[in-house]
Amino acid sequence: MPLLAVNNLRTSFHTRSGVYRAVDGVSFSVERGETLGIVGESGSGKSVTCYSLMGLVPQPPGRIEGGTAVFDGIDLLHCPPAQCRDLRGKRIAMIFQDPMTSLNPYLRVSEQLIEPLLIHEKISRRDALARGLAMLEAVGINDAPKRLHQYPHEFSGGMRQRVMIAMALITRPELLIADEPTTALDVTVQAQILELIGKFQREFGMAVIFITHDLGVVSGLCDRVLVMYAGRIVESTTTRALFHEPRHPYTRALQRSIPSLQPKGAELYTIPGMPPDLSKPHPGCAFAPRCEFAAEQCHGTDPRLVDLAPGHATACLRVQAGELTA
Amino acid sequence: MPDPILQLQDVRTHFPVEHGFLFKRHLGTVKAVDGVTLSVLPGEVLGLVGESGCGKSTLARTIMQLLPATGGSVILEGRNLTRGSAAEIQAVRRDLQMVFQDPFASLNPRMTVYATLAEPLLVHRVCPPAAVRARVAELMETVGLAPRYMRKYPHEFSGGQRQRIAIARALALNPKFIIADEPVSALDVSIQAQILNLLASLVRRMHLSMVFIAHDLSVVKHISDRVAVMYLGKIVELGPAADVIERPRHPYTRALVSAIPVPDPDIERRRQRIVLAGDPPSPLNPPAGCAFHPRCLFAQEKCKAAVPPLVPAGPGREAACVRLDEI
Numbered sequence: 001m002p003l004l005a006v007n008n009l010r011t012s013f014h015t016r017s018g019v020y021r022a023v024d025g026v027s028f029s030v031e032r033g034e035t036l037g038i039v040g041e042s043g044s045g046k047s048v049t050c051y052s053l054m055g056l057v058p059q060p061p062g063r064i065e066g067g068t069a070v071f072d073g074i075d076l077l078h079c080p081p082a083q084c085r086d087l088r089g090k091r092i093a094m095i096f097q098d099p100m101t102s103l104n105p106y107l108r109v110s111e112q113l114i115e116p117l118l119i120h121e122k123i124s125r126r127d128a129l130a131r132g133l134a135m136l137e138a139v140g141i142n143d144a145p146k147r148l149h150q151y152p153h154e155f156s157g158g159m160r161q162r163v164m165i166a167m168a169l170i171t172r173p174e175l176l177i178a179d180e181p182t183t184a185l186d187v188t189v190q191a192q193i194l195e196l197i198g199k200f201q202r203e204f205g206m207a208v209i210f211i212t213h214d215l216g217v218v219s220g221l222c223d224r225v226l227v228m229y230a231g232r233i234v235e236s237t238t239t240r241a242l243f244h245e246p247r248h249p250y251t252r253a254l255q256r257s258i259p260s261l262q263p264k265g266a267e268l269y270t271i272p273g274m275p276p277d278l279s280k281p282h283p284g285c286a287f288a289p290r291c292e293f294a295a296e297q298c299h300g301t302d303p304r305l306v307d308l309a310p311g312h313a314t315a316c317l318r319v320q321a322g323e324l325t326a
Numbered sequence: 327m328p329d330p331i332l333q334l335q336d337v338r339t340h341f342p343v344e345h346g347f348l349f350k351r352h353l354g355t356v357k358a359v360d361g362v363t364l365s366v367l368p369g370e371v372l373g374l375v376g377e378s379g380c381g382k383s384t385l386a387r388t389i390m391q392l393l394p395a396t397g398g399s400v401i402l403e404g405r406n407l408t409r410g411s412a413a414e415i416q417a418v419r420r421d422l423q424m425v426f427q428d429p430f431a432s433l434n435p436r437m438t439v440y441a442t443l444a445e446p447l448l449v450h451r452v453c454p455p456a457a458v459r460a461r462v463a464e465l466m467e468t469v470g471l472a473p474r475y476m477r478k479y480p481h482e483f484s485g486g487q488r489q490r491i492a493i494a495r496a497l498a499l500n501p502k503f504i505i506a507d508e509p510v511s512a513l514d515v516s517i518q519a520q521i522l523n524l525l526a527s528l529v530r531r532m533h534l535s536m537v538f539i540a541h542d543l544s545v546v547k548h549i550s551d552r553v554a555v556m557y558l559g560k561i562v563e564l565g566p567a568a569d570v571i572e573r574p575r576h577p578y579t580r581a582l583v584s585a586i587p588v589p590d591p592d593i594e595r596r597r598q599r600i601v602l603a604g605d606p607p608s609p610l611n612p613p614a615g616c617a618f619h620p621r622c623l624f625a626q627e628k629c630k631a632a633v634p635p636l637v638p639a640g641p642g643r644e645a646a647c648v649r650l651d652e653i
Binding site: 156158159187188189195213214216219254259268270271274 | 377378484514515516518519520522523526541542543544545547548549567568581582584585586587588589590591592594595599601602603604605
């Protein structure tokens, strides 16, 4: 049984200008110890998917319209709030993109770091602080005894992200959701943080959902990858297959627009047009208006995510019909 | 070899750090840019890379004369900008324009596209008022925007479109030189490709010279002819873009290149990665000698002795490391 099974999750935002279907029927599962990457551009619904699981979607305007998300036998979307609170921050933890806005600037790092322990475990403050200190050392913060009692503004961006990781992992969660944790950081610091997440994953055997828009980050870290577009999963496959035999036209277009995969100075492939307006219902495939292979049926029929090979699913009618080969 | 269009000679931009209001105590100096010597040829794209805080944006602003240089000179086509009067610099601005990182912050939300693009034309009186409208339409077409959007406001456009407006504004006065400060960092991959293609074609078509700042080495390699790597206010390596990034010589460049994840799982998982320890040191209190030595894998005693100068390191290449031939 998978650790987390999400089935047909639908989340929308009801605003004055219409209903935005941010996540529109997303199903996936995460096994214990596995790293699942979710890639997609801004507005593809990758963050909202994970926010829905953690109960972090502001309601209103957000509304979880349907679906289930079963974590170890408990449906995260329908369980009583108290049960949800028991899981959150203990068995499921999350780290965010911007460590400046996700740490409380008024509280010392020590307070924030041990908060999950004080809430979830019967532990004295003194013991909690000792564990906090050990955790700070484990994430590679020098001079941890002094650093423990400082404020977030006294840390650099990379250090703050380490504090966030320490805070998320202090309860030894079974699932870590990382929402673009390295996007705001320099490449050198990004390499440190990725190394750190990998290290803890090996030690604790936790599963990781890693949200990113950087295909490079995915290639080193993830076992499987979901590609999202306009609130849906368009391709779901192993990392290796994603890079060597991408099937969905959107995945292929994304790869052709990355400079490092193209010869120097060559014109980069650009996807024409813009992502669709999610407040307007679109018949057929959401990518069809921008797709170079779109045929008539693409504008009329909703493509379903269908397995082409074991573990490789694509939501493209023409790929499924065998009309497009790599 | 043609004469360079832009020459930087030992440019320094230092900021005093003071404490107190009436009785100021001098606490030190942040040497954001500390002795940069560079030149850019006509039609050339020079990439400038480095971690945050290394001084690349300060250097861009110093070239633009948005920040006063505390030493050295910035020479554009024989005109020394650091000693120019306000009027002279105003005149130079026609030839020297800038595109900023965040198109959400760099456009005035209360000005329509027309107003944004017409302002430089009117201020510099480059075309008669009757011709402004036609020129604005032409500019919009140059950057791939339909002129019918002329009366719209920035919030009605997407990030990529806004960056196109910012580029059109920079092109309005037919500049010879453009400084692009992380113009694609805030954009999605597919939009990034559009803006990179646009900038590359403008450079070719209008014979522009450009300083292109980014922290993404693959982007810099793609668009630049030469690349300069900065660390703590100094240039540590300089040379043809593909050479420097494929065969880096300076230990810092090696670490920087090695830190980029390769979008190919087979290669990515096999390769040896150099993970630098720690953060860049504070520019308020830089380490003695080579500023990189505390994080360098190859550091020795002699690295702490003196600041290494840029020395030739292959055809058209320079690097600032005393152990260049040993490693």
